Amino acid sequence: MAQISVASLLVLSSLLRLVFLLYGLYQDATSVFKYTDIDYLVFTDAARYVSNSSSPYLRATYRYTPLLSWLLLPTTFEPQFFWFSFGKLLFAAGDILAGYLIIQVLQIYGFTATRAMKYASLWLLNPMVATISTRGSSEGLLGVIVVALLWSVEKRRVVLSGAILGFAVHFKIYPFIYAPSILLWMQPPNQPDLISKIKGFITKDRLVFSITALTTFMALNVGMYAIYGHPFIVHTFLHHLTRLDHRHNFSPYNTLLYLKSSPFTPDPFYPAVNLSNLTIERLAFLPQLLISSVLLPLFAQNDLPSTMFAQTFAFVTFNKVVTSQYFMWYLVLLPFYLGRSRLMTKPLMGIAALVLWVVTQGLWLGQAYQLEFEGENTFWPGLWAAAAGFFLVNCWILGVVVGDIGGTRALESASGTRPEKATLSR
Amino acid sequence: MKRRITFLVSPQENEAPEDALRLAKDSFEIKGIKAIREDRFTLTFDELPQFVKDVVKQTQELHLRFDNGKNYDEKWKGPFASRLPLGVHILALPLRESKMTNLCSFISKYADIPCSLIEAAFISRGRLRQLYAPDANILSNVLKPLANKICGPSKKACKDKVLALNTATSLDLKYDAKSQTLDVNVIWATSDGNARDGSWDVQIKPETPTDKVEVGVLTNGGKTSGEEEISLRGKLAVVGQDDELNPALVTFPSRHHARQSIYMADFNRPTGLHPKLEVTLALGGNSPADGCTLNAYFTVPQPFFVDPYQLEDEKLMRSYGINKIKVVEGETDLEAPTWAMSKWGALVLAELDVEQYLSTWEKKRSPMEFTLPLHLRYMPTHPEKLSETATLPWPMVFWACPSEQWNKMSTNPFDRRMLGYDEYFPEETYFYHLTPKLINSTHSQSSLEVPILNSVDSQLIEWGTMGVIVVGFLWVFGTIIGSFLRSGGKKAAEHQKKE
Numbered sequence: 001m002a003q004i005s006v007a008s009l010l011v012l013s014s015l016l017r018l019v020f021l022l023y024g025l026y027q028d029a030t031s032v033f034k035y036t037d038i039d040y041l042v043f044t045d046a047a048r049y050v051s052n053s054s055s056p057y058l059r060a061t062y063r064y065t066p067l068l069s070w071l072l073l074p075t076t077f078e079p080q081f082f083w084f085s086f087g088k089l090l091f092a093a094g095d096i097l098a099g100y101l102i103i104q105v106l107q108i109y110g111f112t113a114t115r116a117m118k119y120a121s122l123w124l125l126n127p128m129v130a131t132i133s134t135r136g137s138s139e140g141l142l143g144v145i146v147v148a149l150l151w152s153v154e155k156r157r158v159v160l161s162g163a164i165l166g167f168a169v170h171f172k173i174y175p176f177i178y179a180p181s182i183l184l185w186m187q188p189p190n191q192p193d194l195i196s197k198i199k200g201f202i203t204k205d206r207l208v209f210s211i212t213a214l215t216t217f218m219a220l221n222v223g224m225y226a227i228y229g230h231p232f233i234v235h236t237f238l239h240h241l242t243r244l245d246h247r248h249n250f251s252p253y254n255t256l257l258y259l260k261s262s263p264f265t266p267d268p269f270y271p272a273v274n275l276s277n278l279t280i281e282r283l284a285f286l287p288q289l290l291i292s293s294v295l296l297p298l299f300a301q302n303d304l305p306s307t308m309f310a311q312t313f314a315f316v317t318f319n320k321v322v323t324s325q326y327f328m329w330y331l332v333l334l335p336f337y338l339g340r341s342r343l344m345t346k347p348l349m350g351i352a353a354l355v356l357w358v359v360t361q362g363l364w365l366g367q368a369y370q371l372e373f374e375g376e377n378t379f380w381p382g383l384w385a386a387a388a389g390f391f392l393v394n395c396w397i398l399g400v401v402v403g404d405i406g407g408t409r410a411l412e413s414a415s416g417t418r419p420e421k422a423t424l425s426r
Numbered sequence: 427m428k429r430r431i432t433f434l435v436s437p438q439e440n441e442a443p444e445d446a447l448r449l450a451k452d453s454f455e456i457k458g459i460k461a462i463r464e465d466r467f468t469l470t471f472d473e474l475p476q477f478v479k480d481v482v483k484q485t486q487e488l489h490l491r492f493d494n495g496k497n498y499d500e501k502w503k504g505p506f507a508s509r510l511p512l513g514v515h516i517l518a519l520p521l522r523e524s525k526m527t528n529l530c531s532f533i534s535k536y537a538d539i540p541c542s543l544i545e546a547a548f549i550s551r552g553r554l555r556q557l558y559a560p561d562a563n564i565l566s567n568v569l570k571p572l573a574n575k576i577c578g579p580s581k582k583a584c585k586d587k588v589l590a591l592n593t594a595t596s597l598d599l600k601y602d603a604k605s606q607t608l609d610v611n612v613i614w615a616t617s618d619g620n621a622r623d624g625s626w627d628v629q630i631k632p633e634t635p636t637d638k639v640e641v642g643v644l645t646n647g648g649k650t651s652g653e654e655e656i657s658l659r660g661k662l663a664v665v666g667q668d669d670e671l672n673p674a675l676v677t678f679p680s681r682h683h684a685r686q687s688i689y690m691a692d693f694n695r696p697t698g699l700h701p702k703l704e705v706t707l708a709l710g711g712n713s714p715a716d717g718c719t720l721n722a723y724f725t726v727p728q729p730f731f732v733d734p735y736q737l738e739d740e741k742l743m744r745s746y747g748i749n750k751i752k753v754v755e756g757e758t759d760l761e762a763p764t765w766a767m768s769k770w771g772a773l774v775l776a777e778l779d780v781e782q783y784l785s786t787w788e789k790k791r792s793p794m795e796f797t798l799p800l801h802l803r804y805m806p807t808h809p810e811k812l813s814e815t816a817t818l819p820w821p822m823v824f825w826a827c828p829s830e831q832w833n834k835m836s837t838n839p840f841d842r843r844m845l846g847y848d849e850y851f852p853e854e855t856y857f858y859h860l861t862p863k864l865i866n867s868t869h870s871q872s873s874l875e876v877p878i879l880n881s882v883d884s885q886l887i888e889w890g891t892m893g894v895i896v897v898g899f900l901w902v903f904g905t906i907i908g909s910f911l912r913s914g915g916k917k918a919a920e921h922q923k924k925e
Contacts (some may be wrong), residue, residue, distance in 0.1 A: 032742050038735075059596075061760055119503060137869070246804050247804060251897075252898075255879065255887055258804065259807055259881060259888070261821075262763070262804075263806045264880070264884075265809055266809065267810070267882055268810070280888075280895065289897070290903075291902055318898075318899075371699065371877060372700070373698040373700070375696045375874070375876075375877060377812045377813060377877035379877065379878070379879040379880070380883060381883075384887065389889070391895075394898075395902050399901050400904040402906050403909060405909075406910065407912060407913070
């Protein structure tokens with residue numbers, strides 16, 4: 001990469017998004033195939049309800065915090081042809097800010113500005129990221145929240161970190177997995193062995209962080225509940241716990257969920273054969289949470305951002321529902337991990353991982369296309385096998401990641417410089 | 427019980443020969459007449475069987491309609507122009523706060539339509555409740571147990587009469603609490619087969635000497651002065667009372683008229699999980715009157731559903747030939763599978779973009795087309811099937827025109843209201859109905875196959891999924907444990923070195 005300044009990289013990324021946004025407006029105006037994401041219509045409809053002083057939950061399938069619909073209130077302003085796209089601008093701006101913070105945090109870890117920009121470009125100049133936010137998907141906002149969390153943790157802003165985490169969990173639940181990592185990472189230097197670590201676990205920082213996180217989270221919930229009542233709880237939280245999710249998605253569980261949620265007709269040739277009482281779908285959260293929020297946080301002291309990347313990757317991989325928007329959740333953390341990864345130092349392995357990830361995903365998409373648009377029955381074994389293959393590839397990649405962050409004590413092996421973490425007690 | 431029988435002879439048919447109609451002292455004989463036949467029975471509340479009383483006494487107004495979805499052929503339909511999507515349509519207005527539990531148990535007992543509660547099975551339109559079942563065979567299934575119930579087990583003649591309704595093209599039951607009467611209207615497009623070519627050979631007799639049966643054999647009375655009027659001429663007689671046939675010429679404004687335009691519908695292929703019903707109309711180049719709109723009334727049963735938000739997108743709808751969607755009512759949950767649904771589906775009333783079509787008619791001279799975008803719910807798994815057949819009835823397509831004689835419509839002896847769509851138009855409206863044209867099919871409906879998960883390998887799916895998850899989990903778990911052990915070992919080694 002030629003030597004360019006951070007400012008020009010940000011301008012370039014903004015231009016990229018602006019072009020995508022304008023193209024989207026053009027496509028929406030001229031074609032019946034919409035560029036704008038369906039969810040964006042959900043958000044903006046919800047914002048319209050809010051602007052009429054009613055509840056955003058009057059919009060079917062609005063399953064988010066009311067804050068999102070408040071943020072998008074300007075999309076209801078006149079003239080519509082301008083203000084309607086406000087949300088997309090906001091999401092794109094969130095992207096850029098996330099990218100900027102990625103550069104900042106990477107430099108805390110001793111990356112040179114140029115090298116930080118190179119890795120941040122994975123996010124900033126990624127056409128997939130630019131497309132998702134300019135189509136009006138809110139996942140990019142989450143990216144900026146998570147990187148801001150990382151930034152404030154690294155900057156030792158304990159209260160701010162707690163507040164951001166509380167806000168993030170209110171916004172989209174899953175960031176709760178970062179709580180144990182951050183807590184473990186806040187390790188005082190004067191505790192050499194396990195026993196002293198356990199004895200001295202409760203520190204001021206950890207307490208302050210936990211209390212601010214919990215307070216922020218609960219204050220937001222109580223506030224929203226006071227305004228919107230039961231529907232807020234149902235749609236923002238309970239829905240995600242009770243949803244059926246029988247429709248096809250990338251998750252390896254999806255065929256099973258269809259099978260188990262449907263009424264069962266016994267096979268006339270083997271009427272005795274019934275569905276087993278195996279309820280792995282109900283236990284799906286066990287492997288998911290064990291890996292993502294119990295075991296992986298133990299690596300947090302080695303390398304917090306890479307651990308967070310691994311946690312997110314594991315959380316999404318083992319989730320009961322997986323859609324491509326969830327990939328954004330870990331993509332924003334990828335620049336922190338990739339710099340020290342065997343996937344970079346061993347190009348063959350890196351290419352294999354990328355190719356396998358793309359190919360198994362492509363296989364699934366092919367099967368899903370045949371089902372959804374050609375009406376061909378690909379449920380079993382095609383769609384199932386493709387999802388299983390994608391899952392196993394993800395697990396293999398996760399294994400590589402774990403090997404990287406668990407194998408070394410810190411970032412030094414890749415960058416050659418001591419991480420800033422050495423100057424912990426600042 | 428009052429009874430009125432009308433034979434509507436198409437003007438294209440030869441005039442009925444003199445000896446085709448013979449009125450005797452207590453009977454009326456008809457031979458070799460090709461006609462649409464309508465029988466109308468009017469029963470007072472007291473004349474109703476107890477179980478019917480139980481149902482209707484909970485309702486302010488009850489309309490129960492059936493349409494067999496078959497062709498009327500190209501016959502002249504006179505005042506019988508209105509049709510409905512094939513199957514059963516029930517519109518019920520509860521009396522005060524009634525839950526109409528008897529209606530609910532009636533339909534689940536006789537029509538085998540699941541109904542635990544009206545609220546669970548019917549869709550709500552204000553106070554009105556609506557149910558639809560897209561089954562053309564439902565009538566024959568209902569009539570047998572119903573005949574036993576009404577007639578008792580031994581009365582064969584009575585049962586035959588009830589079972590004769592089986593072949594009806596359409597059947598309407600209407601009760602309202604104000605008049606306390608039940609009207610039963612039956613229309614046969616052709617004779618049910620006692621003559622070779624669908625013509626009628628019948629002898630009509632009153633049930634008892636005191637019963638009156640009014641019979642009319644009517645045909646088109648020619649041009650009328652007003653667009654909204656229909657004129658009928660022919661012969662009338664009250665059997666058992668009149669000694670000879672009386673010539674008749676009646677003219678009345680009619681809410682429903684037929685239009686000589688046909689339409690057909692089918693899914694675009696391949697259908698996938700987001701099928702679209704494409705309707706082609708041979709509309710011709712003009713509207714029947716000033717200020718008319720062209721509309722389509724869909725009843726969309728499970729497993730189909732419409733996305734009301736998609737239908738709100740005016741630009742998209744224009745591209746589908748639809749000006750605007752006037753009404754979407756019923757079950758529009760966008761995510762749930764069929765087995766989580768308790769209601770039958772939803773109705774859609776669309777106003778078609780006819781202006782756009784008519785403005786280019788001179789140049790193109792092509793048929794008009796419009797499309798309704800639909801989606802499919804997931805359907806239950808099955809051990810022997812890879813798909814389920816899903817059937818969508820065709821919509822009714824009609825012009826709605828501003829009426830001047832609307833307040834005289836009720837003088838029409840064949841008037842028909844509360845069909846499911848007319849309530850959405852102002853009272854000052856009359857209709858021109860287009861005729862569905864059936865090619866290679868016997869009913870006005872289109873079907874497609876919905877892929878479902880075959881559950882014959884359910885064990886394999888369960889254990890296979892478990893296996894994959896376990897393998898993936900163990901792999902990750904193993905690398906995590908391995909990392910701990912290695913770093914632990916390293917630490918120990920470092921420790922030793924230092925010492």
